[in-house]
Amino acid sequence: MYRILVADDEGIMLEAFKNVIAGAFGEECVVETAKTGRAVTEIAETFHPDVVFMDIHMPGINGIQAMREIRKFNTTALFYVVSAYDKFDYAKEAIDLGVERYLTKPISRAKIIAAVEEAIGKVDAKRNQRSNLLKIQEKLETVIPVVENSFVGSLLFQQEMQAADYYQQLLDIEDKQGYVMILQFGQSYENGRLVSPVGMNVKAQEFYGEIRDIVKSYFSCVVGSIMSNRIPIVVPCPISANSYEERIDLVESSRSLISKLEGRIEAKFRIGIGRVREMQEMERSYREALRALNGSKSRVIHIEDLSQNGVYDEEFPVEMEKSIFRYLEEGKEKECVQEMNEFFDWMLAHYAEDMNNIRLKVLEYIIWGEKKAFEAGAVNYGFSYRRDYLDVAMACKNYEELRKWFLDKMVNACRAIRDQKEERSNSAAKKAMLYIQENYSKDISLDDVSGLVNISPYYFSKIFKEETGENFIEYLTKIRIEKAKEFLVKPDISIKEAGIRSGYTDPNYFSRIFKKQTDMTPSEYKTRYGE
Structure with missing residues (x-):
């Protein structure tokens, strides 16, 4: 349904618009009308029009002023100016308000229908864009936690800085430094320590999403996955000269975070915090955060507050x-x-x-x-x-x-x-290539193959292309098409069977991919080269 608002001080023009739109579009369009600039502004507030046909010269508030008022609370409406003049004094202001088209009176039935059709097309395009953005956002909400977990893992445990750099770009993290917080959870406190009974880790999976959302409401951070009864958190930040004051603020924010968590989740929490370090040294910050937790009974402890460590000579590089x-x-x-x-x-x-x-x-x-x-x-x-x-x-x-x-x-x-490193990369790529060659007929994915060689999908994609010159999909497609050619030349194998045997269960998709790779359809190939 499309909401159309028509504003004109001539009643005959309003009736003409309503009748033409009703006759051409039926119930697809709902039309409201107004004779003054004030009336059209008031109606627009409750009607929320998709399209506004606006006469410029109306009593009281003119069309330009009315459009300016409507634009304050409706940023998506499409404006079509109706004027008895080819050029008018308000042209520049109208352009600034984003007018779609100028319609010169008198307006024929065909022009009204054409304008409405154009407007409907633009409204559909905007709606589709919003829908697609929402779908992308929904997908990102699913993918981002996976990418964040991989980023934290690559920094703290895998020591693959190339992969970490890639994740950092994906997450749009500009800071080159940061620190690690470890969020520890349990059922109760005993002598200042958290007690985490058997099964607490499984239970934590249920409230992990809520924990993640609450933590992100307090810190601009990257949240890792649950490990035993701990969650590692990387907080990117610039190195500041006011480290003491910021440390005090950080501890206070962490205390507030714990209060929030314990008010929402049936569990107890502690936080250990490491020093600010370069991204490639996050493992050290993680160990410091862990040492802070183990070395104190406080609910929030910064490594700097735990003890004074040895320092280098001032001159030492x-x-x-x-x-x-x-x-x-x-x-x-x-x-x-x-x-x-x-x-x-x-x-x-x-x-x-x-x-x-x-x-x-x-x-x-x-x-x-x-x-x-x-x-x-x-x-x-x-x-x-x-x-x-x-x-x-x-x-x-x-x-x-x-x-x-x-x-x-x-x-x-x-x-x-x-x-x-090179041997590991080469070995992983060769192992993946062999797996693809042996399992091309199965429904295999990048995640399957990267899991086989025990490397994250993003980093695996990079080393696979470096080794083969092709990405995973390109290589898999090449192998499948070569196998399909072998099957197609055999007289006892149908085109459908050739597609299934080479990994394509959908005949239409198989035909499209085959033609894209060979410039021939499977049937043309079978006719030309069949035995």
């Missing part, structure tokens, strides 16, 4: 150290070498007189780097593998020898991590 091991963990050899050389130069500039101290720092970094490689599954460990490291360090006669040994060992660890 902390950020340089972080960069070295970040690039090492990412397998970025060139960047890692550059940072190591700068760090070695820094040591020489500050401690050239103390070679043993520099030897110790080199040994510390090498052992730390090899531990990172071991944790990444890139190298093995044996108790006696480093038995000569101290002797080698002490045997270096000058700083250039020590620098070379330092770089060689760290580069080996970096390359091992890089090779392991």
Whole structure:
């Protein structure tokens, strides 16, 4: 149904509009009329018209003023100006109000019908757009929690920063820093600790959605999934100089959040909060939040309030150290070498007189780097593998020898991590390709295959295309069409059966895809190449 409002000071014009619209569109359109600018404004408030045909020259409030008033409470109505003049003084104002068309009096029946048909088409387009936006929003409401969970998991546990960067773009997160909050839940308190009986985790799944909504009403954050009786939350934020004041506000907001949660959900809650760190260091913030929970009986505890930790010398290049091991963990050899050389130069500039101290720092970094490689599954460990490291360090006669040994060992660890990442990606892609080749006739999806290789769908899509040059759907389609060709040439296999055997249960869809890939329909292909 379409609501049409006609405003004109001539009664004969109003009757003409009503009769023409009723005759051409019947009950599809409901028409209201008004003879003055004031009347049309008042009717529009309750009638909520989709389309307004507005005469410019009316008693009292003119058509332009009436449209301006209506636009204040109705932003979607389509305005059609009715005028006895081809050009009039109000043209610029009318354009600013978004007038769709000018109709010059006298108006024929055909012009009225054409204008209404045009207006109905535009109203339909707007309605469809709103409907599609609502559908997209509904889908996003389903997809976003999955993406958020993957983002949190990639930051805290999988150590796949490339995947985390991808999720961060999907979620439109601009901040490069943030902190982790851990929301812990249980049934009751005992000696300041939460008691979580058997079955509490299952029960928590029922109120997880409500928890997520409440948390997001307090913080602009990304909420992970339930793990035991804890929910990790990543809160992106800029690094601020007023860290103390903001920490106090954060703790107070967290207390308010707990009160809100306990007022809505039959459970008790505690919150542990880690330090603000770079996104690639969120795992450290998570461990700090966990340590805060375990180290205090308070309902809300920030790691900074738990205890004073050791601090670096003011002159020590902390950020340089972080960069070295970040690039090492990412397998970025060139960047890692550059940072190591700068760090070695820094040591020489500050401690050239103390070679043993520099030897110790080199040994510390090498052992730390090899531990990172071991944790990444890139190298093995044996108790006696480093038995000569101290002797080698002490045997270096000058700083250039020590620098070379330092770089060689760290580069080996970096390359091992890089090779392991590439091997994992290649292995995952090859395993997926083999699975597709063996199961092309089944109803397989990206989620099925990414689950098989134990990699998130988004990150799997990226490495699969890097390895094959095609995305998952393109590769699956190529395999299915090649198999369909083999079936189509056989005289005892019908076109329908060829489609089913190659993974297409819908004959029409099979025909469309086949023609798109081969420029021939299945029947044309069978006729030309059949045995």
